[in-house]
Amino acid sequence: MFSEEKLNKVKEIIARYPAGKQKSALIPLLHLAQEEFGGWLSAETMDYVASLLQIKPIEVYEVATFYSMFNLKPVGKYVFEVCQTGPCMLRGSDNIIDYIKKKLDIGVGETTNDGLFTLKTVECLGACGYAPMMQLGKHFREHLTPEKVDAIIEECRVKAN
Numbered sequence: 001m002f003s004e005e006k007l008n009k010v011k012e013i014i015a016r017y018p019a020g021k022q023k024s025a026l027i028p029l030l031h032l033a034q035e036e037f038g039g040w041l042s043a044e045t046m047d048y049v050a051s052l053l054q055i056k057p058i059e060v061y062e063v064a065t066f067y068s069m070f071n072l073k074p075v076g077k078y079v080f081e082v083c084q085t086g087p088c089m090l091r092g093s094d095n096i097i098d099y100i101k102k103k104l105d106i107g108v109g110e111t112t113n114d115g116l117f118t119l120k121t122v123e124c125l126g127a128c129g130y131a132p133m134m135q136l137g138k139h140f141r142e143h144l145t146p147e148k149v150d151a152i153i154e155e156c157r158v159k160a161n
């Protein structure tokens, strides 16, 4: 269940859309739920969002499983979403992905044992001019190199302490 404060936010989001079109609030509500409930969406969480919008759970699952920004299993505190689409690939995203895998000793879709990092690959994030790049939280990290990846990992470790 959302806190009172978040429920008010839910009402505010739903009110942005015309009456009867509350389903349009689904994506912002899923973001809110993911943020509130540990960085991922369990079936219970998705059912809860469906009940808030008075829509069928399947309508929520369809959206949550389509977009890569929604996590359907627990993730680490820091999620590296590395773009693997053409322009990023041509600029070496494969090497970056391999580097992160080796450095953190995880595969794509996996989380480090300390629960700090998850590696995901995603499709074009619209920042092709800054390739290779990844999204980390609400920010893009651009022109990635192994050295930059090392610095980002270190920065996350420092923040986590």
Ligand code: FES
Binding pocket: 083, 084, 085, 086, 087, 088, 089, 123, 124, 125, 126, 127, 128, 129, 131, 133
């Ligand atoms: S291809 Fe990577 S941001 Fe567009």
